[in-house]
Amino acid sequence: MSREAAGAAIRALRESRDWSLADLAAATGVSIMGLSFLERGARKPHKGTVQKIENGLGLPPGTYTRLVMADDAEAELAQLLATAVAEPAPSRPSTDIVVSRHSDTEVLEAHAEAHLESLNSLIARLPAETSNEYETYILSVIAQCVKAEMLAANSWRVAVNAGAESAERLMTHLKSLEAIRTGLLQRMPGAIATRFDQACTRSGLPESVIAALLGVSAEQMWDIRNRGVIPPGALPRVRAFVEGQS
Numbered sequence: 001m002s003r004e005a006a007g008a009a010i011r012a013l014r015e016s017r018d019w020s021l022a023d024l025a026a027a028t029g030v031s032i033m034g035l036s037f038l039e040r041g042a043r044k045p046h047k048g049t050v051q052k053i054e055n056g057l058g059l060p061p062g063t064y065t066r067l068v069m070a071d072d073a074e075a076e077l078a079q080l081l082a083t084a085v086a087e088p089a090p091s092r093p094s095t096d097i098v099v100s101r102h103s104d105t106e107v108l109e110a111h112a113e114a115h116l117e118s119l120n121s122l123i124a125r126l127p128a129e130t131s132n133e134y135e136t137y138i139l140s141v142i143a144q145c146v147k148a149e150m151l152a153a154n155s156w157r158v159a160v161n162a163g164a165e166s167a168e169r170l171m172t173h174l175k176s177l178e179a180i181r182t183g184l185l186q187r188m189p190g191a192i193a194t195r196f197d198q199a200c201t202r203s204g205l206p207e208s209v210i211a212a213l214l215g216v217s218a219e220q221m222w223d224i225r226n227r228g229v230i231p232p233g234a235l236p237r238v239r240a241f242v243e244g245q246s
Helices: 003-016 021-028 032-040 047-056 063-069 073-084 102-124 134-162 166-186 192-203 207-214 218-227 235-244
Strands: none
Touching: 003 021, 003 032, 003 063, 003 073, 021 032, 021 047, 021 102, 032 047, 047 063, 047 102, 063 073, 102 134, 102 166, 134 166, 134 218, 166 192, 192 207, 192 218, 192 235, 207 218, 207 235
16 A cells, blocks of 8 residues: 555646646645645545545546555556546547546536636736736736636537537636736736737738747747747847837
8 A cells, every 4th residue: 555656646647637736726626735745645635635636637436545555556547547538539639637427527617717716816916017026927827827728728628528518618717718818918018028919910910920030939929929928039039020010
């Protein structure tokens, strides 16, 4: 019996979905410290905590106990997940959250709602516009919003594949997250990324053409416009493009 091996398997599953501890905390209602204790096998978790984590990850009840008892926890988890998706289903990216029943998509919807509440709470604590931390804080919230959008999009695809009623509500959450990100960018009208986004709209050029002019990839182009993240070395060209569209 090894809580350490069981916790390591849970951590590997979380990381395979590109979830941070904060993401899993939002999905389960378990504190980051409690999740950290479980993943490290530092102490025996409460039964309610285990159930919340299993629900948040879309795992069958009793999964954690089976992992603790298994000789190879990661192999046991892989077998459980393989069983959960054994029924024929449309292929989907590996980052999708695995669910086996329509009702499980309610967990995904709760996750999206938790992200919305968390982001709105962060926005409510924005520093004063005159503060040196103002733009840095906004950019950090935008980064969290982007990750929440990616997870919500994956959840929506899972719900659609499962034919779940929550698919429409998840799309509403996704649009709300997008609106939050757009609104945050508009709070920084003087920021170079915001001015660049406006310049792109005014230019009428396809993004692929603008990306080629700047010498950046399509992914980097998206990051500049939607996250305010400018790749090293591209700032002079971004500034020149903005000035050229003024």
